[in-house]
Amino acid sequence: MIFNERLIDHLRELGEVRSLSIEKAMRTVDRGDFEPQNTSPYADRAQPIGYGATISAPHMHAIALEALNHKLIPGVKILDVGCGSGIMCAYLVRALEQKNRNDEVNATIVGIEHINELTVMAKRNLNKNHMKFMLKDTIKIIGKFKNNI
Secondary structure, three states, X not given: OHHHHHHHHHHHHHOOOOOHHHHHHHHHOOHHHHOOOOOOOOOOOOEEEEOOEEEOOHHHHHHHHHHHHHHOOOXXXXXXXOOOOOHHHHHHHHHHHHHOOOOOOOOEEEEEOOOHHHHXXXXXXXXXXXXXXXXXXXXXXXXXXXXXX
């Protein structure tokens, strides 16, 4: 997790991470949990996740999160199109968690993915450290499987 801390420090220094809730959310989510082995998860560049897809560079995640920050309010419904590894869903739910005063996150985040293997990957990745949000259906990952595993 020390590498993730250094990455967020770097993004803070660049001015990409500006708000405390986004900083804490990005520190709570270990980028290494969302990338396959043999990649450089803490480098500030896009990384391959297989199937011709990539996980965006960390600074792009920070820019998107900061742009959405004022919309992260109770009751929000978010659609993550092409959720890939699931990392943005994790960042979003953790940012919402930072803004709440209690342990409940009153929101719905739906990640959709058309590549079945990435749907499975996103669910597996999110279940590592964010399972409580999956169990409460705060985060839902939907693929093109008929039963949506």
